[in-house]
Amino acid sequence: MHPTESSPARDYEHHDAAHDAAPHSSSSLCENWHDEDIEPRGPISSLLIDAFSRQTAPHMIDGLADEVAAAIKSGRDLVRDEDVQLALFLLYGLYYGRVVDNGDQWEWHVDTIAARLELERAFEAQLRNLVSVPELPNAAAEDVAQALFTLTAPDPDAKPGLTRHIAKSLTHEQAIEFMVQRSIYTLKEADPHSWSIPRLTGRAKAALVEIQADEYGNGRRDRMHSELFARSMRGIGLDSRYGTYVNFAPAITLASFNMISLFGMNRRLRGAIAGHLAAFEMTSSVPNGLYARGFRRLGFDDNVTEYFDEHVEADAVHEQIAARDLAGGLAESEPALLSEIFFGASACLMIDDWVGEHMHESWLAGESSLRKPFPFNAVIANRHEGSVGDSSASAGAAAGAAR
């Protein structure tokens, strides 16, 4: 959507100028707003997009509650429902910002909150129906940590999946798709878990902040993981502004991000968000090493692979803190949350497996994993034209860090 409201953040750099200069421009830091129109995928997302695009004061959104109720009653698979997942993405986007026009005035509007609550309750109910939670350990930090490591351990008998494919046989177009899919969460890396910081106390809170400080670059903007990912995107010729590729992201990709927002934004789900982060970190180091190998094999340099390389080392630290101090610490202080911690961890493994399977199975079938045809040639051309700009983009990020 085209920004229409004025805000100091968006006046910082005019989005059209940044866009015209191509993604490699030093001005295209990842905080700039996309200028793509988000396409509706059904009646709920259509009503929301229409309301958010009007410059009128917030109003009742006629028919929204009925459409939400109809979707929930339909018995459809909400995890893979394009309309429901885009609607949740838009509604959570009101809290993150930079997703829709005129979002500020809708953030606490009764209609958007009511729609979100209904949709997320149904989404959560379906997740709880599908997730199998393992036998619970004692609510002691070390026992919780060991049970989480067991739950997330690599299965030596598993058939080769997405990670192996990326390491060994990734194509250039698939590399672009992988980054487009990942951009929905990773350009906001760490943000959905940060919602839960004030909901935690003591050891668990200190642990989460220790992890998040590292995610946010320990005070260095150019080391923020979201910025590293933005540099990787620009390095392969993609536009790194948040939301540029939302229209290409299928429901399952939006669902994996929406699920973290759901866990992070609801205090009652603080156990689930702690478990989610633990499982997320515990299944990251080894795959990221293989992603780096796959991208290097395609000829991408350190500017692109730095994001993956960083996660090999960072997440080997984070997984220890998340398992023992965050999840374990929370279980010790609030033993009643033990099953929620393991629900969150199991839900993370389940939905991320689905995201990975979707990509892998699409590619094995010779198809794209994206929702609609992607302009690969333009991106590949962008990369070659922008090979000089890559370094200026990095310089721009470094300059931003110094500001």
Add this chain to the structure above:
Amino acid sequence: MNSHDKNDDVEVVACTNGPLLVRGEIDLRAANGEPIEQTRKTVALCRCGVSAIKPFCDGTHKLINFKA
């Protein structure tokens, strides 16, 4: 790191079946005395021997069923 951090006590956690988790600033050096850059406040040091980024942990202890 600022001077406040340097005054903090160093804490080393021997993680079960995993690395040594080190909080606080340490003087990390290679055998030849060259300083090893520490890019984050808390580091995990390999103790299973198979990490590809030694002295740091890369999580691969999980693939060799390392016990400690």
